[in-house]
Amino acid sequence: xxxxxxxxxxxxxxxxxxxLSCAASGFIFSSYWMSWVRxxxxxxxxxxxxxxxxxxxxxxxxxxxxxxxxxxxxxxxxLYLQMHSLRAEDTAVYYCARGRTTFEYWGQGTLVTVSS
Amino acid sequence: QSVLTQPPSAxxxxxxxxxxxxxGSSSNIGSNTVNWYQQLPGTAPKLxxxxxxxxxxxxxxxxxxxxxxxxxxxxxxxxxxxxxxxxYCAAWDDSLNGLVFGGGxxxxxx
Numbered sequence: 001x002x003x004x005x006x007x008x009x010x011x012x013x014x015x016x017x018x019x020l021s022c023a024a025s026g027f028i029f030s031s032y033w034m035s036w037v038r039x040x041x042x043x044x045x046x047x048x049x050x051x052x053x054x055x056x057x058x059x060x061x062x063x064x065x066x067x068x069x070x071x072x073x074x075x076x077x078x079l080y081l082q083m084h085s086l087r088a089e090d091t092a093v094y095y096c097a098r099g100r101t102t103f104e105y106w107g108q109g110t111l112v113t114v115s116s
Numbered sequence: 117q118s119v120l121t122q123p124p125s126a127x128x129x130x131x132x133x134x135x136x137x138x139x140g141s142s143s144n145i146g147s148n149t150v151n152w153y154q155q156l157p158g159t160a161p162k163l164x165x166x167x168x169x170x171x172x173x174x175x176x177x178x179x180x181x182x183x184x185x186x187x188x189x190x191x192x193x194x195x196x197x198x199x200x201x202x203x204y205c206a207a208w209d210d211s212l213n214g215l216v217f218g219g220g221x222x223x224x225x226x
Contacts, residue, residue, distance in 0.1 A: 044218070047206075047214060047217065095161070101148075101151070101215050103153070104172060
């Protein structure tokens, strides 16, 4: 059974940093692109970033470029999102999803709240 | 303001057929495939339609997708109360070099 479990969310002050993790199981992690998608409270879905199987290609939505870094550790079946210079508008539930543009599997999400 | 435009709401009675539209441009829907996601309250999104009109295993054939030019549609026939959810379209945008979602449509089953 495919499982994606996010962790690392929490309350952080504006300008702060946070690292999200996504533990994958039930499939060959190293064979898939992986993505992060977020959803602000009461709002729609927003793609954040995705990373190629070997980590050689990474793409980001413009609003997070230069502040967020997506990475992966295939030996640990894990996906990460390092977030710096966090802003109030980054407040959202962050989902880990399998795939580059088609997301058949999603995690349950982890809430990131940016507030003083 | 989302790159893909969806109506904010839709409604229907049990058994009815409803459609949800998704309007884009030549750089997204016009040149790439469209996926649809269903998000039940308090849960993660679920892939409903991929590659414009393909259903993942387990998705009832009451759900169907289509695409024409720079627009796409999701149709739900034989509407059921459990279909009450938010629905999102998504497509890659060649100009933005990123994946874009519609703003979402909240479907109410009356």
